[in-house]
Amino acid sequence: MLQGKKIIVTGAASGIGAATAALLTRQGAEVIGVDIQRPAQFTGQFVQADLSRQDSIDALVAALPSGLHGLANIAGLPPTRPAPAVLRVNLVGLQYLTTQVLPKLADGASIVNLASLAGLGWADAKDTILASQGLGFDEVEAFCQQHGIEGARSYFFSKAALIAWTLQNRWTWRARGIRMNAVSPGPVDTPILQDFIETLGARAEEDMRTMDRPGTPADIAPVVAFLLSDGSGWIRGANIPTDGGMYANVLCQMNGL
Ligand code: NAI
Numbered sequence: 121m122l123q124g125k126k127i128i129v130t131g132a133a134s135g136i137g138a139a140t141a142a143l144l145t146r147q148g149a150e151v152i153g154v155d156i157q158r159p160a161q162f163t164g165q166f167v168q169a170d171l172s173r174q175d176s177i178d179a180l181v182a183a184l185p186s187g188l189h190g191l192a193n194i195a196g197l198p199p200t201r202p203a204p205a206v207l208r209v210n211l212v213g214l215q216y217l218t219t220q221v222l223p224k225l226a227d228g229a230s231i232v233n234l235a236s237l238a239g240l241g242w243a244d245a246k247d248t249i250l251a252s253q254g255l256g257f258d259e260v261e262a263f264c265q266q267h268g269i270e271g272a273r274s275y276f277f278s279k280a281a282l283i284a285w286t287l288q289n290r291w292t293w294r295a296r297g298i299r300m301n302a303v304s305p306g307p308v309d310t311p312i313l314q315d316f317i318e319t320l321g322a323r324a325e326e327d328m329r330t331m332d333r334p335g336t337p338a339d340i341a342p343v344v345a346f347l348l349s350d351g352s353g354w355i356r357g358a359n360i361p362t363d364g365g366m367y368a369n370v371l372c373q374m375n376g377l
Contacts, residue, residue: 130155134155135312136305155169156171173208192234196278215285228298237361237370239281242284246284248281305363306361333364335363
C-alpha cells in the first residue's frame with residue numbers, strides 16, 4: 121500500500137496516467153498530477169506543465185514540495201506526432217524532469233518510466249541511444265535529422281532509449297536508496313491506440329490478431345503502483361513487459377521456441 125506517500129504522476133489527465141493517479145489515491149497516496157491539459161476532474165493536487173519545454177519543467181519543479189516518495193513518468197506522445205516533439209516529451213523532457221526532481225525526492229523513493237513493447241529492441245539502437253544521452257531540448261531537431269529519426273521510428277526510438285536509460289541507472293542513486301524501473305505495455309485501449317494502429321499498419325493489425333484483447337489502463341496502473349510501493353524494493357533497473365504475453369511471443373518466435 122502507498123499510505124502517506126507523496127507521488128508525482130505525469131500524463132495524469134488521460135489514459136494510463138489518469139488510471140494510475142486514481143489507483144494511487146485509492147491506495148492512500150497523496151498524488152500530484154501533472155499534464156499539459158487540465159483534467160475535467162482530478163482528486164489530489166494538479167499542476168499544469170508542458171513537459172516538452174525546459175522552462176515549463178523548471179517552473180514545475182520549483183512548485184513541487186520536497187520529500188517526494190515517487191515519480192511516475194507516464195506522459196507521452198504517439199507516433200503520429202512530429203518526431204522532434206515525440207522525442208522531447210517521451211525522452212528528453214522525461215529525463216530532464218527526473219534529474220531535476222532528484223533533490224526533491226526522499227531517500228528510498230521510486231521512479232517508474234512508462235516505456236512500451238515498441239522499445240524492447242533497444243539493443244539494436246544502442247549507438248543512437250548513446251548519442252542521444254545528454255541531448256538538450258534545442259538539439260533534438262538536428263539529432264532527428266542526423267540519425268534519420270522520422271515517422272513511427274521516433275516513438276520506437278524514444279521508448280528503446282527510455283528502457284536502456286532505465287537499465288543504465290540501476291544503481292545511480294543506490295546510496296540514497298532511490299531506484300528506477302520501467303513498465304512496457306503492449307497496445308492499450310486509450311485515446312492514442314488509434315494512432316498506433318494508423319502508424320504501424322500491418323504490424324499493429326497482426327499484433328491485434330495475436331492478442332486476445334488490447335490492454336486497458338486498469339491492466340497497467342497496478343503494475344506501476346507495485347513498483348512505487350516498498351514491496352518492490354529489490355526491483356531495480358527492471359523493465360516489466362505488461363502485455364498479455366506479447367513479449368514472450370516475440371521471444372519465442374525469435375528463438376524458435
Ligand atoms: P494518453 O494520450 O491517454 O495520455 C498521455 C497523456 O500525456 C495525455 O494526458 C497528454 O496530455 C499528456 N502529454 C502529452 N504531451 C505532454 C506534454 N508536452 N506535457 C505534459 N503532458 C503531456 O495516452 P496513454 O495511452 O495513456 O499513454 C500513456 C503512456 O503509455 C505514454 O507514455 C505512452 O507512450 C505509453 N504507452 C501507451 C500504449 C498504448 O497502447 N496506449 C502502449 C505502450 C505504452
